[in-house]
Amino acid sequence: MLFLREITTAIRATLVLWVLTTVLYPVLMLGIGAIFPYQANGSIIVSQGKVVGSALIGQNFTADKYFWGRPSTTNYSSFTDKEKDPKNIGQTTGVSGASNYAPSNPDLLKRVSDTIGNLKKAGVTPTADLVYTSGSSLDPHITPEGAKAQLDRVAKARSLPAAQIEPLIAKNTEARFLGIFGEPAVNVLKLNLDLDVLKPI
Structure with missing residues (x-):
C-alpha cells in the first residue's frame, strides 16, 4: 500500500x-x-535603416572620433574561410567570457600595461573600466567617469567643443536597475551613434 x-x-x-x-x-x-x-x-539598434548592433553587446571602437568601450577578450567579427586562423583565439566567435588569467599571469600584466600606455598616449586618464575586461567580455557600457576621461580626445578629433559633446554622455547614461542594482553606466554604441549626428554649433 x-x-x-x-x-x-x-x-x-x-x-x-x-x-x-x-x-x-x-x-x-x-x-x-x-x-x-x-x-x-536582442535589443537590436537600427540607424538609418541599417542594423548597427545590439544595446547588450559591446563593440570595438578604435577611431579617435569615437568613445572607446571596455577591452574585450571576445571578437565577434566575421571572417572568411581564408581569413580564419584556427590558432588565433581572438577570432573565436560565439563564445563569451573573460580570459581567466590569474592576476600574476604575464600575458594579462602585459595586456593591462599596454592598455594603460595606449590610453595615456591618447591623453586619456585610465579608469578601471577602460583597462579591465568584464566577466562576460561583452559589456556594452563604461562608467560616466570613463566617458568623461575621453571627452577631450573625442572633442579634439571632431573639432567640436567638449561642452557640446558632454550632454550626450548624460543622455546615454543608464540609471541603476530598479534604482538600487548596479551603478550608472554609459552605453557606448548609443553614445557614438548620437555623436555621428551631432552638428557643430
Whole structure:
C-alpha cells in the first residue's frame, strides 16, 4: 500500500513539473516576449535603416572620433574561410567570457600595461573600466567617469567643443536597475551613434 502511494505521489509530481516546465513556462516566456518585443529580439539598434548592433553587446571602437568601450577578450567579427586562423583565439566567435588569467599571469600584466600606455598616449586618464575586461567580455557600457576621461580626445578629433559633446554622455547614461542594482553606466554604441549626428554649433 505504501509503495503504491509513493508511486502515485511520484507520478503526480512528474505531471505537475511537466505542466510547469513544458506548458506554463513557455507560454509565460512567449507572453513576455510579445509584451517586450525589442528586448525579446536582442535589443537590436537600427540607424538609418541599417542594423548597427545590439544595446547588450559591446563593440570595438578604435577611431579617435569615437568613445572607446571596455577591452574585450571576445571578437565577434566575421571572417572568411581564408581569413580564419584556427590558432588565433581572438577570432573565436560565439563564445563569451573573460580570459581567466590569474592576476600574476604575464600575458594579462602585459595586456593591462599596454592598455594603460595606449590610453595615456591618447591623453586619456585610465579608469578601471577602460583597462579591465568584464566577466562576460561583452559589456556594452563604461562608467560616466570613463566617458568623461575621453571627452577631450573625442572633442579634439571632431573639432567640436567638449561642452557640446558632454550632454550626450548624460543622455546615454543608464540609471541603476530598479534604482538600487548596479551603478550608472554609459552605453557606448548609443553614445557614438548620437555623436555621428551631432552638428557643430
